[in-house]
Amino acid sequence: MAAQAAHWLRENKVRGSWRLKNLELRLPDDVWSPLISWAVKKNEFDVVHAHTPFWCATAGRRVADALRCPLIYEVRGFWELSAEAEGGHGTRQTNDAPKWQAHEMAAMESADAVITLSETMRAELIARGLPGERVHVVANGVDIGEFTPKGQKNERIVKELGLEGTFVLGYATSVRALEGVATVLRALAKLQKAARPVRFVLLGDGSELPRLKQEADELGIASMVRFLGRVHHAAVADYYSVFDAFVVPRIDAAVCRIVTPLKPLEAMAAGLPLIVSDLPALTEVLDDGRAGVSFLPEDPEDLAAKILLLASDEQRCKLMGHHGRQWVGQNRQWDRLARQTSELYEALLERHHLDRAMEPAS
Numbered sequence: 001m002a003a004q005a006a007h008w009l010r011e012n013k014v015r016g017s018w019r020l021k022n023l024e025l026r027l028p029d030d031v032w033s034p035l036i037s038w039a040v041k042k043n044e045f046d047v048v049h050a051h052t053p054f055w056c057a058t059a060g061r062r063v064a065d066a067l068r069c070p071l072i073y074e075v076r077g078f079w080e081l082s083a084e085a086e087g088g089h090g091t092r093q094t095n096d097a098p099k100w101q102a103h104e105m106a107a108m109e110s111a112d113a114v115i116t117l118s119e120t121m122r123a124e125l126i127a128r129g130l131p132g133e134r135v136h137v138v139a140n141g142v143d144i145g146e147f148t149p150k151g152q153k154n155e156r157i158v159k160e161l162g163l164e165g166t167f168v169l170g171y172a173t174s175v176r177a178l179e180g181v182a183t184v185l186r187a188l189a190k191l192q193k194a195a196r197p198v199r200f201v202l203l204g205d206g207s208e209l210p211r212l213k214q215e216a217d218e219l220g221i222a223s224m225v226r227f228l229g230r231v232h233h234a235a236v237a238d239y240y241s242v243f244d245a246f247v248v249p250r251i252d253a254a255v256c257r258i259v260t261p262l263k264p265l266e267a268m269a270a271g272l273p274l275i276v277s278d279l280p281a282l283t284e285v286l287d288d289g290r291a292g293v294s295f296l297p298e299d300p301e302d303l304a305a306k307i308l309l310l311a312s313d314e315q316r317c318k319l320m321g322h323h324g325r326q327w328v329g330q331n332r333q334w335d336r337l338a339r340q341t342s343e344l345y346e347a348l349l350e351r352h353h354l355d356r357a358m359e360p361a362s
């Protein structure tokens with residue numbers, strides 16, 4: 001039956017829920033009913049765990065009700081805020097925002113517990129009206145065995161990209177307007193005569209990439225930038241090895257103030273100091289400035305000053321990178337986060353079984 005659902009999704013050209021044009025996704029009953037029947041008869045699920053967007057929670061609720069087990073809804077982002085930051089060209093059109101937010105709130109209220117990724121995101125959910133005791137933080141994590149300090153730069157990549165003798169600023173992301181990469185380009189324009197040459201390497205593809213390439217040409221800094229496009233995940237760690245610092249230049253928009261990204265954690269695990277926009281969702285991983293520095297969002301001059309600060313102090317970079325890796329190891333390893341999730345499952349199941357035991361006999 002799972003294969004039947006997958007076939008329906010393919011036939012309806014659904015390759016990823018973020019690509020849907022309609023606000024709601026409803027699988028037809030002739031697909032859902034067999035799926036639920038299969039889930040009940042062939043499996044012994046204790047918990048149903050769904051994640052954003054809301055239609056996953058709608059589906060999860062149906063399965064959880066059929067199995068008479070609890071539902072957890074994991075909020076990983078706020079899509080209407082992403083659309084707003086993208087100027088209406090993102091995941092959703094901004095005039096759909098109230099309807100979208102209402103659907104998300106209904107999904108959260110239908111769940112037995114809600115998980116989100118950071119304290120800033122938890123605060124946002126509470127501000128929207130969700131009781132604080134129902135919202136639990138299980139942060140993004142990273143495999144510190146996969147992302148490790150290399151000790152020396154990958155010589156092949158250094159030569160291929162012409163990075164010899166330079167301070168290399170790196171970033172890996174989906175290249176959207178909200179990521180603020182244009183601020184990096186404008187900062188580079190102020191560093192063309194820096195004592196130590198600065199280069200910027202961008203890993204990733206997206207809607208903003210053509211415009212950024214054009215802006216680099218217009219600023220006269222094309223030689224300072226390496227636009228590499230999409231890079232296979234297995235090669236990312238090798239590229240990180242040639243970075244001297246990792247920049248996260250997100251714009252000052254609501255979604256960027258609230259939602260914490262994953263990529264800075266990978267960079268920290270790789271022993272890289274961070275240079276991030278001074279936004280709560282980003283600065284919370286700096287550990288009071290011990291793992292990196294922040295700059296005024298969308299301010300090329302302040303960013304240029306922070307790049308120079310690190311480019312001129314190799315020892316500071318090393319200390320920040322070392323501290324960042326320690327912090328990630330203590331706070332963001334997957335085994336620790338899995339343990340948190342498991343503890344939440346157990347508490348939820350204990351409460352669920354108690355509630356079931358108190359139900360009147362039918």
